[in-house]
Amino acid sequence: MKEHEHNGNGGPRLKRRPRPKSLERDLANRLRRAEGQLRGLGKMVGEGTYCIDVLQQISAVRRALDKIALILLRDHMETCVADAIAEHGSRAKIAELIGAIDRFLA
Amino acid sequence: MKEHEHNGNGGPRLKRRPRPKSLERDLANRLRRAEGQLRGLGKMVGEGTYCIDVLQQISAVRRALDKIALILLRDHMETCVADAIAEHGSRAKIAELIGAIDRFLA
Amino acid sequence: MKEHEHNGNGGPRLKRRPRPKSLERDLANRLRRAEGQLRGLGKMVGEGTYCIDVLQQISAVRRALDKIALILLRDHMETCVADAIAEHGSRAKIAELIGAIDRFLA
Amino acid sequence: MKEHEHNGNGGPRLKRRPRPKSLERDLANRLRRAEGQLRGLGKMVGEGTYCIDVLQQISAVRRALDKIALILLRDHMETCVADAIAEHGSRAKIAELIGAIDRFLA
Numbered sequence: 001m002k003e004h005e006h007n008g009n010g011g012p013r014l015k016r017r018p019r020p021k022s023l024e025r026d027l028a029n030r031l032r033r034a035e036g037q038l039r040g041l042g043k044m045v046g047e048g049t050y051c052i053d054v055l056q057q058i059s060a061v062r063r064a065l066d067k068i069a070l071i072l073l074r075d076h077m078e079t080c081v082a083d084a085i086a087e088h089g090s091r092a093k094i095a096e097l098i099g100a101i102d103r104f105l106a
Numbered sequence: 107m108k109e110h111e112h113n114g115n116g117g118p119r120l121k122r123r124p125r126p127k128s129l130e131r132d133l134a135n136r137l138r139r140a141e142g143q144l145r146g147l148g149k150m151v152g153e154g155t156y157c158i159d160v161l162q163q164i165s166a167v168r169r170a171l172d173k174i175a176l177i178l179l180r181d182h183m184e185t186c187v188a189d190a191i192a193e194h195g196s197r198a199k200i201a202e203l204i205g206a207i208d209r210f211l212a
Numbered sequence: 213m214k215e216h217e218h219n220g221n222g223g224p225r226l227k228r229r230p231r232p233k234s235l236e237r238d239l240a241n242r243l244r245r246a247e248g249q250l251r252g253l254g255k256m257v258g259e260g261t262y263c264i265d266v267l268q269q270i271s272a273v274r275r276a277l278d279k280i281a282l283i284l285l286r287d288h289m290e291t292c293v294a295d296a297i298a299e300h301g302s303r304a305k306i307a308e309l310i311g312a313i314d315r316f317l318a
Numbered sequence: 319m320k321e322h323e324h325n326g327n328g329g330p331r332l333k334r335r336p337r338p339k340s341l342e343r344d345l346a347n348r349l350r351r352a353e354g355q356l357r358g359l360g361k362m363v364g365e366g367t368y369c370i371d372v373l374q375q376i377s378a379v380r381r382a383l384d385k386i387a388l389i390l391l392r393d394h395m396e397t398c399v400a401d402a403i404a405e406h407g408s409r410a411k412i413a414e415l416i417g418a419i420d421r422f423l424a
Contacts, residue, residue, distance in 0.1 A: 012150075013159055014154045014156060015154050018154050024151060027151045028148055031144055031148045034144055035141055035144045035145060038137055038140055038141045045137070048121050049118055049121070050111045050119035051121060051179075051182035052206050055182075055210075058174060059175075059209045062171050062172075063424070065167060066168075068164060069164045069165075070420055075157065076157035076158070077395075078408070078409070078412055080157060082408060085399075085400045085404065086404075090400060095392070096158055097395070098388055098395075100162065101388065101391065104161075104423060105384045105387075105388070169318070172318070176317070180306060183309070183310075184303070191294045191297045192298075196289075201286070203289070204286045207285065210317060212275070225367065226365075226368060227366050227367070227368050227369060231363070236363060240363060243356055243363070247356045250352055251353060253349050254346055256330075257337070257342060257345045258346065259330070260336050261331065261332065262333050263393065264394070264414055267390055267391065267421075270386060271421045277383075280376060281376045308370055312374065316377055
């Protein structure tokens with residue numbers, strides 16, 4: 001376990017500074033909306049909707065996920081990365097972040 | 107309405123050749139799985155999971171959607187585009203498809 | 213060697229139907245412009261230009277390459293894929309194309 | 319002009335902390351290599367190389383540009399963003415960075 005996150009009992013890694021409630025709510029809403037879009041996609045496929053219209057809807061969900069990722073990235077930089085920089089432990093943190101962005105680009 | 111799809115009564119555009127049942131089932135399963143992943147993401151955010159781990163999960167859903175889009179694209183080319191080529195009406199069809207791919211790249 | 217392309221003497225695979233001259237010229241111009249953008253990027257880096265401005269320029273080159281790829285894809289579908297469909301040899305051709313699009317998404 | 323970069327005489331924005339020489343050299347080499355790849359692409363198109371092989375080469379250049387962008391992003395975070403955080407001026411800096419990543423995703 002690196003110093004920037006913690007998991008009291010060997011469980012999943014937790015954020016050291018909890019997300020503000022308003023951010024958590026915003027993310028939860030966006031995820032729920034994306035879930036609804038996926039359900040709509042299932043319906044479109046079941047009803048024989050024209051391929052290009054289905055693809056357009058998939059692009060929309062993908063874009064919604066990118067937006068969620070950007071919101072998380074911003075929060076991550078403003079909290080975890082900022083803390084790491086203040087504590088002079090930022091190199092590993094930044095490398096970790098670049099890895100996450102790389103997975104998105106690739 | 108273009109000539110390559112139809113909608114009997116002004117409703118949504120439908121695929122002229124219906125998707126094979128096996129394809130429909132595969133797509134439905136994949137969409138349901140992606141929905142489950144989104145629900146899991148909501149839980150992760152609610153539990154304060156570390157940002158990078160949430161981002162990694164978002165990358166996974168995004169990749170799952172890309173796979174679904176590729177399956178649809180392949181079916182679209184094997185049916186709608188192939189029909190259009192056989193009927194010498196392919197230019198508009200291919201332009202439409204390129205537009206859909208462009209929305210994915212961009 | 214698959215049936216859809218040829219290479220007289222074991223050299224690189226060639227397009228069976230040559231590209232129209234106007235398309236070739238358009239692609240050559242776009243590639244030359246992208247090369248010029250890359251040279252400009254080298255200069256920006258050498259002069260200590262601010263990171264975000266360099267990144268913006270990289271996004272522009274990437275977008276220019278996507279555009280070139282879309283032009284090639286469209287030509288490929290209108291010629292090679294259309295020929296394969298007319299000759300009932302399209303499954304492998306479409307699979308090959310989906311693979312190429314997948315490399316772009318991923 | 320924001321506080322995190324400067325341009326002595328109204329010219330282009332410069333990085334406040336210059337890039338290390340080794341980083342500059344690495345970036346210059348990568349950009350030169352990508353330029354060479356583009357020249358190779360021009361030759362492939364002129365010689366009628368098969369579309370899918372050209373597309374594969376475009377994917378390779380695109381990937382090379384992504385790698386260059388990630389190297390720049392990392393340097394940007396380790397210098398400009400870190401400085402901004404130390405000086406409590408990081409919100410605008412992070413917003414600017416998220417905008418740049420957004421342009422890459424989209």
